[in-house]
Amino acid sequence: MNVIRQALVLVGKDMLLEWRGRSRFISVLLFGVVTLLLFSFAVGPDSVALRAAAAGFLVLALLLSSTLSLSESFRLEQEERALEGLVLLPVDPVALFYGKAIGNTLFLLLLAPIFTPVALVLYSVELGAMKILTLVGLWALAAAGLSAPGTLYAAMTSRLRSQDVLLPLLLFPLVVPVLMGSVKAMALVLGGDPLEQLRSWTVLLGGFAVIYWSLCGLLFPYAIEEGG
Amino acid sequence: MTRRIFGVRTLGLLGLGLLLVGSYFGLFVAPAERYMGQVQRIMYVHVPCAWIAMVCYTAAFVFAVIGLWNGKPRWDARTTGAIEVGAVLNALLLVQGSIWARATWGVWWDWDVRLTTSLVMLLLFAGVLALRSFVDDSDRRATWTAVATIVAFVDVPLVYFCVRWWRSLHQTQSTPETVSPAMVLPLRLNAIAILLIAIWLIAQRAKLERERLRKEQVDEPARVTAGLEVTDA
Numbered sequence: 196m197n198v199i200r201q202a203l204v205l206v207g208k209d210m211l212l213e214w215r216g217r218s219r220f221i222s223v224l225l226f227g228v229v230t231l232l233l234f235s236f237a238v239g240p241d242s243v244a245l246r247a248a249a250a251g252f253l254v255l256a257l258l259l260s261s262t263l264s265l266s267e268s269f270r271l272e273q274e275e276r277a278l279e280g281l282v283l284l285p286v287d288p289v290a291l292f293y294g295k296a297i298g299n300t301l302f303l304l305l306l307a308p309i310f311t312p313v314a315l316v317l318y319s320v321e322l323g324a325m326k327i328l329t330l331v332g333l334w335a336l337a338a339a340g341l342s343a344p345g346t347l348y349a350a351m352t353s354r355l356r357s358q359d360v361l362l363p364l365l366l367f368p369l370v371v372p373v374l375m376g377s378v379k380a381m382a383l384v385l386g387g388d389p390l391e392q393l394r395s396w397t398v399l400l401g402g403f404a405v406i407y408w409s410l411c412g413l414l415f416p417y418a419i420e421e422g423g
Numbered sequence: 424m425t426r427r428i429f430g431v432r433t434l435g436l437l438g439l440g441l442l443l444v445g446s447y448f449g450l451f452v453a454p455a456e457r458y459m460g461q462v463q464r465i466m467y468v469h470v471p472c473a474w475i476a477m478v479c480y481t482a483a484f485v486f487a488v489i490g491l492w493n494g495k496p497r498w499d500a501r502t503t504g505a506i507e508v509g510a511v512l513n514a515l516l517l518v519q520g521s522i523w524a525r526a527t528w529g530v531w532w533d534w535d536v537r538l539t540t541s542l543v544m545l546l547l548f549a550g551v552l553a554l555r556s557f558v559d560d561s562d563r564r565a566t567w568t569a570v571a572t573i574v575a576f577v578d579v580p581l582v583y584f585c586v587r588w589w590r591s592l593h594q595t596q597s598t599p600e601t602v603s604p605a606m607v608l609p610l611r612l613n614a615i616a617i618l619l620i621a622i623w624l625i626a627q628r629a630k631l632e633r634e635r636l637r638k639e640q641v642d643e644p645a646r647v648t649a650g651l652e653v654t655d656a
Binding site for chain 2: 344399414
C-alpha cells in the first residue's frame with residue numbers, strides 16, 4: 196500500500212469519525228460565527244469601517260477556529276492511545292502526516308460555506324458569483340497553509356499538559372505570511388484590484404503551502420517517534 | 424576541559440574589551456550623522472545586534488539539523504544556547520530600534536519590514552523555548568526543539584518578503600562605500616565584539632544545559648525506584 200493510499204485511508208477514517216460525532220464541526224462552526232459577531236462589536240455599527248475590515252475579520256475567524264480544530268483532531272488520537280496504535284501499524288509516518296493534514300484542510304474548507312455568507316451579511320459586502328468563487332479559492336489556500344504546520348505542532352502539543360496555550364503560541368507567529376497574504380488577497384477581491392496585485396499574494400500563499408507541506412512531511416516522523 | 428573553557432572565556436573577555444573600544448570610537452571619535460545628529464550613534468550597537476542575532480538563529484538552525492541527524496544531546500544544548508542568545512540580542516535590537524525610531528521618525532513603532540520581521544522572529548523563537556520548557560523527557564525535548572527550530576527558521580525569509588510588500592519607512596541598507604570610514608570602524612569593532620560575546624554565552628549556556636541533562640539522568644533512576652515516575656502521555 197503506497198503512501199498516498201495510506202494517507203487517503205486515514206482521511207477517510209477521520210471524516211467518518213467526524214461524520215459520526217459532528218460535535219467538533221458544530222462547536223468550531225459556532226465559535227467562528229461568534230468571533231465574526233464579536234469583531235463587528237469591536238468596530239461598531241459603521242458599515243464603511245466594517246466593510247474595510249471584512250477580509251481581516253474573516254481570516255481571523257478562520258485562524259482562531261483552526262487552532263480549535265487542530266488541537267481537537269489530535270485530542271481524539273490521544274484518547275485510548277490511538278496515536279500509538281497508528282504508529283505501531285505498518286503505516287508510513289509520512290502518510291500519517293498527510294492524512295491528518297488533508298483531513299484538517301478539508302475540515303477548515305467546510306467552514307467556508309458558512310463563514311463567508313455570515314461575514315458578507317454582517318459586514319454589508321455584496322459580491323458576484325465569480326468573486327465568491329475566488330474568495331473560496333483563497334480560503335482553500337489559507338486553510339492549506341494553516342493545516343501543514345498546524346498538524347505538525349498539534350501532534351507535538353497534544354502530548355503535553357499545556358496544549359491549549361502552546362499551539363497558538365507556536366502557530367500564530369509562524370503563519371503571519373498566511374494571515375497577511377490571505378487578508379490582502381481577500382481585501383483585493385472584496386474591494387477591487389486596480390493594480391492587479393492579487394496574483395502576487397496568491398503566489399505567496401501557494402508558496403507558503405508548498406514549502407510547509409514538504410518540510411512538515413519530512414519532520415513529522417521525528418515529531419511522533421516514541422521517546423524522540 | 425579546563426583549557427577549553429578558559430579559551431571560550433578568553434573570547435568573552437576579548438569581546439567585552441573590544442565592545443568598550445568600539446563604543447568609545449562610536450561615541451567620541453566617529454562624526455555625528457548630518458541629519459539625525461547624535462542619536463544616530465545608537466547604530467553602533469543596533470546594527471551589530473541585528474547581525475549577530477541573525478548569526479545566532481542561523482547557528483541554531485544548523486545545530487538543530489545536525490542534532491536531528493545524529494541525535495547527540497550536545498547539539499540540543501548548543502541549539503538552545505544559540506536560540507536564547509539570539510532572542511536576547513533580538514529583544515535588545517527591538518528596544519534600541521524603538522528608541523531610534525522615536526527620535527528620527529517620531530514614533531516608537533512602525534510597521535516597517537525589518538521592525539515587523541524582527542518582532543515576528545522573536546516571537547517564533549520564544550515559542551520554541553516555550554515548547555521546550557513543557558517537555559519533561561530529554562530525548563523528546565531535544566527532537567521537538569530541533570523540529571520547531573527548523574520550522575521557525577524557514578519562516579523568517581517568508582515573513583521578511585511578505586512584510587516587504589507593505590510600504591517601508593526604514594532607511595535602505597548602507598554599504599561601507601557610502602559611509603565615512605570613521606563610522607565603519609566602530610560598527611565593525613562592535614560587530615566582532617558582540618559575536619565573540621555571543622559565542623562565549625552560547626558555550627556557557629550549552630555547558631549549563633549539558634550539566635542539567637546529566638543531573639536529570641542521575642535523578643531519574645532514583646525517582647523511578649522511589650515510585651515517583653509520572654508519564655506525560
